[in-house]
Amino acid sequence: MKRWLPSPLVAGILLLLWLLLHQSMDPATFLLGALLAIGVPMLTRPFFHPIGFPRIKKPMLLCRLLFVAGMEIVRSAFNVGRIILFARPAGLNSQFIRIPLDLRNPYGLALLSCLINMTPGTVWVEIEPEKYELVLHVFDLHDEQWWIDTIKAEYEKPLIDIFE
Incomplete structure (x- = not known):
């Protein structure tokens, strides 16, 4: 079969x-x-990954994560639109930042990548496998520590609870 x-x-x-x-x-x-x-x-x-299909340990937490990510996508779309339409290019602070990750599950990393790349103004550039450090490009960076704290608390922690 x-x-x-x-x-x-x-x-x-x-x-x-x-x-x-x-x-x-x-x-x-x-x-x-x-x-x-x-x-x-x-x-x-x-x-297909050799570990098989993912085991979702907390489906309600996954629903909450997707809702939070959806709200962030909408908020970011408005912010990026405002920046593109009304901000001066000289005022933009487009930079790469590095975020250390504790998440090791390949399905969790794939979902994290999808959520980050769907959010306007951010792009997952690479993950450095030896250090598990995420390299992220932010369209208009004002507070690097806010980005690190947000990715770790709002995305990575729930993904660890869901998949690991």
Whole structure:
């Protein structure tokens, strides 16, 4: 079963999304969706991490984290828009900062990367594997310690509790 359907949940979600996108249950649409639902997980199997799928220990904390991140994304979008429209380029302080990380779980790091990169004005540049130090680019940096404290308290700590 695992050889032909390595991830039944992913296959089911793909089929459901395919049918929802096409808004049709005719046989041809269903057959093509089923082929994609079986084929995509088989083709992407080499990319799955050897530790398997993540174990989410605290799903409610994950929901809270995603809500907080969503609010931060909206707030940052308004701030970056205001800076782009009304600030003088000479007044910008665009810099790289380094943030030491305690998070080691690859799924937690991937989610942290997604949350940081979705937030306007910030870009995850790299993580230095020997020191587990995150290099972050901030569009308009005013207080480096605030960024370090926010990433560690609002994002990293909940991710450690969720995944480790």
